[in-house]
Amino acid sequence: MGLPAVLRRRWSSRYILCSAAGLYIVICFLFDMPLLSSKLPNYTGKYDVGTIDIEAPCARRNVSDLVFTNTGKPAFELETVLFSLYYPAVDKVRSQKSHLWVPKPLSLTAEGYARFAKINNFLTNSVFTVALWTLVGSTKIPAQVDVPLHGTVKTYQDYQKEHPSDDDDGLPRFPVIVFSHGMASSRTSYTQYCGELASRGFIVAAIEHRDGSGPGSVIMSTDGSTTNRFLARPSELQPEPAMEDYKATGLAFRQAEIEETVRVLREINEGSGKAVYTANSRKEGVDLAEWRGRLMMDRMVLAGHSYGATGALRALKGAPSAERPFVGGIILDPGKSSGPLNDDINVPTMIIHSSSWSKKLTIFHGQPHFAVVKAVAEKILNERHKFAWFMTAKGTTHPSVTDAPLIEPMLLSWTTGATINVREGVLQYVKATQDFMRFLADGQRQGVLKEEVTHPEYDHDIRDDARRAAMNKEIEKYWQIHVAPSTACPYPGLCGIVPD
Template sequence: MLSLPPVHGRFPVGVTTFATPVRPSRRVGNAQLKSVKVSSAGRTYALNLEEVAFAAYYPADTSNKPPKSIDWLVRPLKHSLTGISNYSGLSYWLLWPIVFFFGSLIKIPVYRNAPLLRPEEASGSLEKQWPLVIFSHGLGGSRTTYSQFCSRLAASGRVVLALEHRDGTGIASIPKSWGIGDKSTNEPVLYLREEDVFWKDNEVVKEYPKPLRGEQLNFRRDEVYIMYETFQKFLRGDAGVEMETLDGAPFDKASWTNLTSEGASVIKHHDDITFTGHSFGSATGFSLLATQTPQGYQRIPISKLVLLDPWMDPLPSPGPELYQSKEQPQEPPKVLVINSEAFTLWKDHFSRLQDVMSVWEPQGQRILTILGSQHISFSDFAVLPGLVKGHGRLIMNVIGQLSLAFLDDTLDETLKEGIPTTKMTVELVGTKKDGTPKKKLAGEVGHVVVS
């Protein structure tokens, strides 16, 4: 068995994957598939919201010795293989030996479906609750491909809900059946490219520079609201809530719904919520707070954003800016951006990010760049056993340190005493194939530039 690196922290980490149906299911946007096999539902539209799924990473009660291993790649592997081929543009047949060999072996070293640890037992505090974090993956991601980052947060004493977006940005996902009358088709949702869809005349979402990504942002926002609302009802023990494990496996429901001795939920879900995401997931965070709360949903009380290598291209320009209304004014969240060296050297993109951050965080320098990092450094792909070499673990550790320091309000101290910082100095190191200069940031791998 090949395993991702173990994550060390105050608490052992459990993972349980939940799903909830969307009733009635609905279409989001007008994008249609250029090539589609007629399904039992006869669907040709690209984005159909029929189920929301997410993996919860959390401090685990391991007293009953639950199994310590979950699959890293989404099953069935044949669907993941097709999705990876769509995403990468590489041949299905070229990829299948690698995907089937490594995909069947790689595991995440966490406790599957373990009970949620009671915070009082962990800390001895009668008022202690686990803080809530929402995580959104990037293009080609899934509920498990950021397990290192999510587990790091969970091991520190947080509950992280990592969405598996069903908007065609993930490699592959398989909805489950929810019963007669409004059941899922169980057809896999695979990765979608811009060239895979089309719109009829006058149906394109013109406010977005990338129309498909714009409709996917709308889809993702709905998923976040539905997940949050359902999870709250579940914690309250509402009888009518529909939320089950995605694979149908049993779990200790009482460990989630029991109250503390003070009568509070064991998870702090009414305020001070953190939203975090990578790449398109970071764009989702900006979009969530820059748009009006949809009718029928409650505003999510997000107080902090941790944005990992945010991809700004799908978002309307100028902006985004924090949405404000007289009826539901929002307190500006604290925002931290952790950038890869590659995205910081992407001059036009970095300039736009700086402009946006000057509005969201006008009082602080909150864009940090990790030297030697790449766009994949924030995901598990950077530390896959047997496939990736170099400084992946070092950089992943720095990402975790910076994120936790920000959430614990100790970032300034960490940058002064814990993690070496350096000034931004751009060096020319050669020429690219297209003849343009090849650049890098001067300094040691893992050091941080504050800008």
């Protein structure tokens, strides 16, 4: 007796395609893989990585008198500050919980992207939600949620062998990086960059900004109430601000969030971790009481990408200070349309452009953007006599430091023109950041920071054959260096000292 017709094998192209699609869906389901995208890879440093979401209440303050036209509520009132901590974790401890790359509710983020596209309605929001769920709905961040910080009793002896110079209590202390995301992004857009740094011994606080520049964020109060925050355009505010005033207000709000993040980190380090956990509306951080004295607040650096880089430059004015105790800045692709770039900076600074950011001629406040950024680095170096670098990561594009190319490697490489391997792109940013953080610790220039200027302008190579042949091959492959302190170190106060 033969099989029913529906079960008979028919080797048509349609049959093969449908079978392949069905098999792919089954494999994704069985192995917990996202449809039509790639898993985020595990981190490569020596430490396991933990993550904690902290939403801390703030003393309410209004950065502006602007209100939403449709509700009359303040548009730039700071209620809480939300950030994700990435940190070196106790080895091989696994959490029962995981963080999704797109936090729930996914429909909130989908609506936010629809608003950015200016097609926000029930139908398009539903289409965006389905598309986002299909692409990344099940993508998880590969960090263990709410596990202990590395250096508890069970790891003390091993750590002390590796770090005999640590404090007398033997508990390791970790430098801190506060990270500010770009436009149309959120605290989860850079988890690989943040997590890779944590796996190398740094604590990273990735802020979620509620200035109206992200696709969507849920403000959760301690009383259980929630407020959705979306993109806010000037036309949706009263009185309607001029674009430059709107950008300045958004950057001021971001700076307030940066300062509140520093305040919370300081409270944790001073022994108030239990109070921070109790007030955390995200209900994470059960071991924060054990973080007392574990953060190197004297080695705190501010970093940002795109709009976040513009905000970081702004917040570095006057640093280090009580509210912003930053001893260095890491500036990635500073914005081309997010307002003027502050050059009043008195701490060591590393600026990195993607190739797409350096290559494209963009007029920025009457000058080429590349020239403006280069002038910022040169002023810090030549006038303030602080170490400063300006470099281009070859083969990268503006999204290369984000998670997006890792999740959609073929699509993003094709649409953005990136030529670097997507994972290598992130790792090059991580390695340069690690070199910068080590420099702040001991004043020794390593890796790409050890090199002299190779390209005063993008793609204008001034090296002779001998220098090109002698250069480290990885640096030669991945970097162009536009501004760097001379190894001869001609500036008073820069030679042979640990940077202040």
